[in-house]
Amino acid sequence: MSPDWWRWVASRDSLTARLIAAGGERRFRVRLLDQRLIRPRHDEARVLGLPYPRHAWCREVALCLDGHPWVVARSVAPLARLRGQRLERLGERSLGSWLFRQPGLERSPIEVTASPPPFHAASGPWGRRSVFRHGRFAVLVQEFFLERMADDLGLPSR
Numbered sequence: 001m002s003p004d005w006w007r008w009v010a011s012r013d014s015l016t017a018r019l020i021a022a023g024g025e026r027r028f029r030v031r032l033l034d035q036r037l038i039r040p041r042h043d044e045a046r047v048l049g050l051p052y053p054r055h056a057w058c059r060e061v062a063l064c065l066d067g068h069p070w071v072v073a074r075s076v077a078p079l080a081r082l083r084g085q086r087l088e089r090l091g092e093r094s095l096g097s098w099l100f101r102q103p104g105l106e107r108s109p110i111e112v113t114a115s116p117p118p119f120h121a122a123s124g125p126w127g128r129r130s131v132f133r134h135g136r137f138a139v140l141v142q143e144f145f146l147e148r149m150a151d152d153l154g155l156p157s158r
């Protein structure tokens, strides 16, 4: 992985904040693609430590700059651990802007993939995922960086 991409893929602070900063004059927007109850995929259940299959809340978004998707993300939160956190009310507000305000937030190591997003047609150089926890609440956040972001920021292909 190039150092330029490493800086994005390995970052552990808010991606929302980083995208807004990198976007400069461009307008940032979270586009809500889908939110629904799901049975998590096997690999998602495994990373979350769930006995498969348990119901989970799923939210899919595109993080856009001036209307162009730079990142697509799929977040999966086990229902049993939602504990009144009303994620469905986030709408087009960023999950990150809420998450990073939670006291005692913990983040697991980041897993990286070069595979395209399994939930979206767009493609890009890298994807990553990690689990955020605070108290009993847990959410798996899976983010895929798209070609448009590489083009707009002049980043290398990988």
Ligand SMILES: C=C(O[C@@H]1C=C(C(=O)O)C=C[C@H]1O)C(=O)O
Pocket: 013, 014, 015, 016, 017, 030, 059, 060, 061, 063, 071, 073, 074, 075, 093, 094, 095, 096, 097, 099, 141, 143
């Ligand atoms: C986890 C963050 O939140 C971002 C916002 C998301 C959303 O609104 O659904 C999903 C993934 C993230 O890229 C972050 O900013 O780091």
